[in-house]
Amino acid sequence: MVDEATRKSLSGIPLLKTKAGPKDDPKLWLQRLKEEYTALIKYVENNKAAGNDWFRLESNKEGTRWFGKCWHVQDMLKYEFDVEFDIPVTYPVTAPELALPELDGKTAKMYRGGKICLTDHFKPLWAKNVPKFGIAHAMALGLGPWLAVEIPEMIEKGAVVYKEGEDKK
Amino acid sequence: MSSADWEEVKRLAADFQRAQLTSASQRLTERNCIEIVNRLIELKLLDVVYTSDGKEYITPQQLVKEIQDELYVHGGRLSLVTLASNLNVSLSVVEARVADLLKQDRRIHNVLGQLITATFIDTMCEDLNEKLVQDGMVSLSELSKTSDLPGEFLQDQIEKRLGKVIHGKVDRDDPNLIYTETFVRRNTARIRGILSAITKPTPINQILLKFGSNVPEKLFFGIVDKLITTKRIEGIVSGGGSSRSAYYIPSAHTKAQVQWIEGFMNGNGYVDLDAAARLGISDPKSFITKRFPNQHLLFLKTCVLGERLFKQAKEQVEESLSSPGWVDITSILPASVTEQDLQILMDEILAGVKNTTVFDSIVVNKSLLEELKKQFKPLMPDKAAKDISSGKYIQLVNDTRAAEKKLKLAELGEDSTRSGGKKDDRRKKAASGKAGGGTQGRETKTKATKKKYLAGKKDDWSDSEDDNPPPSITLSNSASSKASSRAAPTANKNKVQQQLEFQSVNEVRYAIAKNESLSEAPLELLESIAQIISVGLQDEYQVVLKEAFDKFMSEKCGRKSQEEVLEKLFKMTTMFQLYVEGLNSFEGDVKNQLEKFLLKSFGQEIVIAATTFLLMEAGLDENSQVGDLPEGKVKQSMLALGKSADIETFTGLLQTVVPPVKKSAKSTFNPRNILLESRDSLMKELGVAETSDPALFLHIASLILFSLTSEALLQASGKFVPQIISSLSGKLTKEEHAQMKECQEQVVSLIKLKNGPGAEEAKEHLTTTILPSIKNIITNRTK
Numbered sequence: 012m013v014d015e016a017t018r019k020s021l022s023g024i025p026l027l028k029t030k031a032g033p034k035d036d037p038k039l040w041l042q043r044l045k046e047e048y049t050a051l052i053k054y055v056e057n058n059k060a061a062g063n064d065w066f067r068l069e070s071n072k073e074g075t076r077w078f079g080k081c082w083h084v085q086d087m088l089k090y091e092f093d094v095e096f097d098i099p100v101t102y103p104v105t106a107p108e109l110a111l112p113e114l115d116g117k118t119a120k121m122y123r124g125g126k127i128c129l130t131d132h133f134k135p136l137w138a139k140n141v142p143k144f145g146i147a148h149a150m151a152l153g154l155g156p157w158l159a160v161e162i163p164e165m166i167e168k169g170a171v172v173y174k175e176g177e178d179k180k
Numbered sequence: 181m182s183s184a185d186w187e188e189v190k191r192l193a194a195d196f197q198r199a200q201l202t203s204a205s206q207r208l209t210e211r212n213c214i215e216i217v218n219r220l221i222e223l224k225l226l227d228v229v230y231t232s233d234g235k236e237y238i239t240p241q242q243l244v245k246e247i248q249d250e251l252y253v254h255g256g257r258l259s260l261v262t263l264a265s266n267l268n269v270s271l272s273v274v275e276a277r278v279a280d281l282l283k284q285d286r287r288i289h290n291v292l293g294q295l296i297t298a299t300f301i302d303t304m305c306e307d308l309n310e311k312l313v314q315d316g317m318v319s320l321s322e323l324s325k326t327s328d329l330p331g332e333f334l335q336d337q338i339e340k341r342l343g344k345v346i347h348g349k350v351d352r353d354d355p356n357l358i359y360t361e362t363f364v365r366r367n368t369a370r371i372r373g374i375l376s377a378i379t380k381p382t383p384i385n386q387i388l389l390k391f392g393s394n395v396p397e398k399l400f401f402g403i404v405d406k407l408i409t410t411k412r413i414e415g416i417v418s419g420g421g422s423s424r425s426a427y428y429i430p431s432a433h434t435k436a437q438v439q440w441i442e443g444f445m446n447g448n449g450y451v452d453l454d455a456a457a458r459l460g461i462s463d464p465k466s467f468i469t470k471r472f473p474n475q476h477l478l479f480l481k482t483c484v485l486g487e488r489l490f491k492q493a494k495e496q497v498e499e500s501l502s503s504p505g506w507v508d509i510t511s512i513l514p515a516s517v518t519e520q521d522l523q524i525l526m527d528e529i530l531a532g533v534k535n536t537t538v539f540d541s542i543v544v545n546k547s548l549l550e551e552l553k554k555q556f557k558p559l560m561p562d563k564a565a566k567d568i569s570s571g572k573y574i575q576l577v578n579d580t581r582a583a584e585k586k587l588k589l590a591e592l593g594e595d596s597t598r599s600g601g602k603k604d605d606r607r608k609k610a611a612s613g614k615a616g617g618g619t620q621g622r623e624t625k626t627k628a629t630k631k632k633y634l635a636g637k638k639d640d641w642s643d644s645e646d647d648n649p650p651p652s653i654t655l656s657n658s659a660s661s662k663a664s665s666r667a668a669p670t671a672n673k674n675k676v677q678q679q680l681e682f683q684s685v686n687e688v689r690y691a692i693a694k695n696e697s698l699s700e701a702p703l704e705l706l707e708s709i710a711q712i713i714s715v716g717l718q719d720e721y722q723v724v725l726k727e728a729f730d731k732f733m734s735e736k737c738g739r740k741s742q743e744e745v746l747e748k749l750f751k752m753t754t755m756f757q758l759y760v761e762g763l764n765s766f767e768g769d770v771k772n773q774l775e776k777f778l779l780k781s782f783g784q785e786i787v788i789a790a791t792t793f794l795l796m797e798a799g800l801d802e803n804s805q806v807g808d809l810p811e812g813k814v815k816q817s818m819l820a821l822g823k824s825a826d827i828e829t830f831t832g833l834l835q836t837v838v839p840p841v842k843k844s845a846k847s848t849f850n851p852r853n854i855l856l857e858s859r860d861s862l863m864k865e866l867g868v869a870e871t872s873d874p875a876l877f878l879h880i881a882s883l884i885l886f887s888l889t890s891e892a893l894l895q896a897s898g899k900f901v902p903q904i905i906s907s908l909s910g911k912l913t914k915e916e917h918a919q920m921k922e923c924q925e926q927v928v929s930l931i932k933l934k935n936g937p938g939a940e941e942a943k944e945h946l947t948t949t950i951l952p953s954i955k956n957i958i959t960n961r962t963k
Contacts (some may be wrong), residue, residue, distance in 0.1 A: 049192065052195055070193065
């Protein structure tokens with residue numbers, strides 16, 4: 012189930028129209044890519060406006076591989092992790108698999124290679140919303156809730172330790 | 181693939197980076213903010229107020245500004261509650277701010293929790309003015325109702341704007357009313373018109389109705405007052421200031437009333453109060469009094485008499501009373517005067533006039549009544565004589581006595597169940613009888629019968645009416661019965677008629693109708709007079725009747741009045757003297773015997789007569805005795821008189837008992853006359869005895885001859901006859917004496933026969949032969 016805050020942030024993200032992956036007609040992909048960016052920009056702006064900025068993302072030139080950082084603030088401390096993922100060939104029918112490589116092996120809710128286990132709801136929801144959902148939605152529906160649930164748990168277990176100076180980055 | 185597209189992607193990617201890199205605004209959480217602000221407020225570094233949902237702060241300056249804005253938006257009128265909810269702040273905060281605002285801005289008013297700006301009032305006043313121009317009048321109370329604002333505030337505000345925004349003026353009496361000059365003038369004109377047209381008193385209410393509810397009462401009265409004081413209309417408003425009871429009375433009407441009253445009074449001499457009331461004069465008496473202050477007015481129930489008419493009436497009454505002796509007041513007065521008024525008026529008129537009797541409206545001089553009565557007096561003795569001789573009166577007296585006896589018996593036998601009223605009546609009767617009756621019961625009877633007579637008379641009256649009803653009498657029955665009832669307040673029909681009637685009322689009426697002065701009198705008057713007179717006449721007649729009866733009875737039954745007794749006594753004493761003289765013709769034993777006989781016979785008669793006289797004189801009744809006489813010389817003499825043995829003592833005592841004869845009466849008791857009188861009576865007796873009793877004849881004849889020869893009288897019994905005859909021997913001729921002697925012998929022999937055989941013949945002989953011869957002697961002697 013998607014919580015209230017997620018739903019709200021989701022509703023702020025513009026929906027996409029073009030159904031095209033990197034292997035499809037480059038014209039269409041380009042179009043898709045533009046829409047992805049616009050949605051992301053809007054999402055980030057929304058987050059910033061709500062004082063809720065929690066990630067940085069950038070992509071390669073073709074827009075097929077994405078990487079960046081995401082963070083979680085707890086007890087006035089900021090825990091920051093690298094995030095990366097590729098656009099699958101069947102995109103947008105298949106959702107991208109978001110991965111936090113440095114947390115690989117530290118939690119059960121993760122696949123090999125640091126790919127996070129998304130909730131049961133995510134996939135049907137995504138499937139239902141093809142091609143309207145894009146990267147921004149995946150971040151908001153997938154990674155956001157996962158971080159909010161898993162990180163405090165891991166901090167409690169001591170699997171994740173606050174690294175001095177990360178703030179300055 | 182166009183590079184432009186890629187360029188665009190690049191640019192978007194750059195935008196994205198830039199968007200991510202722009203520093204996120206360092207937002208504080210709400211909680212933090214609230215804490216910070218609270219802290220600041222605590223430190224008095226910040227002056228803000230919460231909104232009512234607690235999510236916002238607002239500075240007072242902003243609030244004031246917002247209040248002003250709100251006020252403006254709402255057209256200058258806004259309630260504090262609405263303001264508070266609109267501004268999202270609590271009411272108390274708003275109130276505090278408003279208080280500040282009011283201090284700063286004098287053009288804003290707080291009225292009953294509403295903020296009102298001068299602009300709003302101005303607008304309202306402009307509307308008001310428009311309405312005023314349209315309707316002419318505006319009521320603030322109405323305005324207060326529609327605008328939902330307190331009247332005082334409105335009044336205050338409107339007064340400020342009078343003459344500027346509002347072109348009208350406030351009513352002086354009612355500050356709630358505002359009207360324009362035009363309105364007032366228009367209504368003044370209308371009222372003036374109406375009031376000028378009114379000619380009779382009209383309730384203000386009705387006038388106001390004509391205006392509908394357009395003209396307020398106060399304004400109306402104000403205008404009317406003004407019109408009256410400026411003499412624009414003539415009239416007055418009476419009956420208080422409220423329209424319910426007030427009347428407008430135009431002076432034209434008052435003038436008309438006055439004119440009518442004066443005209444009527446001058447023309448007719450009186451004013452009918454009813455007519456005056458019809459003219460709408462509520463208190464005619466005081467009205468008329470005011471109108472004629474110099475006149476002496478006479479107020480009756482239905483009218484007012486002027487001085488002139490009153491005097492005229494009085495003069496006429498006085499005049500008529502002197503010349504025909506009666507007057508009908510109704511003939512002098514206006515027709516509308518009622519009976520009650522007549523009574524008042526007559527009291528007034530007759531105040532100075534005496535000797536009058538009043539019948540309804542007719543005044544009769546008493547002297548006339550007396551005169552009429554006199555007319556009947558001469559008739560009374562005749563009628564009395566007739567009534568007595570016919571035995572009616574005796575019958576009546578006996579009846580009355582019997583009835584009274586019955587009544588007494590009944591009374592004695594009556595138990596107390598009898599109704600009190602009757603008993604009372606009887607008691608009264610008894611009492612009055614005792615009081616007025618004196619010693620004799622008869623008086624009581626006459627008193628009692630008087631009433632009964634009236635009763636009977638009334639019966640008579642109605643009877644005659646039944647028998648032969650004269651039409652006019654039937655018409656005037658009420659009048660006559662009134663008169664009769666005035667004369668006799670009680671009339672008991674059940675009583676037996678116990679008085680003899682002198683003349684019936686009808687008869688009296690016919691009799692008096694012939695009188696000259698009553699020739700023009702109406703029938704009613706005649707009847708009334710007849711009623712009145714006949715009562716008096718009846719009383720008088722009873723007296724006359726009684727006198728006549730007494731006289732009759734005394735003649736018949738020896739009942740004597742005192743004077744008669746005295747007269748008889750004088751006569752007897754004179755006769756006694758004659759007898760005594762007669763005694764002197766005898767001597768010796770015969771004289772003594774004759775003396776004793778005289779005292780026993782005639783002497784005792786005198787004693788009885790003297791006793792009766794003395795008792796009468798002493799006021800005692802017939803049944804009392806000499807012993808009841810008051811002590812004194814007379815009583816002693818009287819007692820001695822009866823016992824005196826010889827003539828001298830008897831005559832001596834008699835002189836003390838019998839009063840001396842009056843000089844004037846002396847001739848009546850002349851011895852000579854008495855002698856002749858008693859001789860006459862003897863002669864009569866002689867005539868009677870001639871045929872029946874020869875002895876008595878001889879006795880009387882001898883007595884007559886004695887008186888003829890000796891000029892004296894003799895009282896002697898039959899046994900003295902021989903002595904008398906012998907004493908006559910010297911005085912008669914021899915023949916005469918012989919005849920007497922013979923007669924004496926014959927009589928003696930006749931007595932001796934004692935109705936035996938031959939007695940009849942002897943008597944026959946005596947009466948046919950001897951007695952006539954003796955009679956001859958006497959007649960010769962008498963001549």
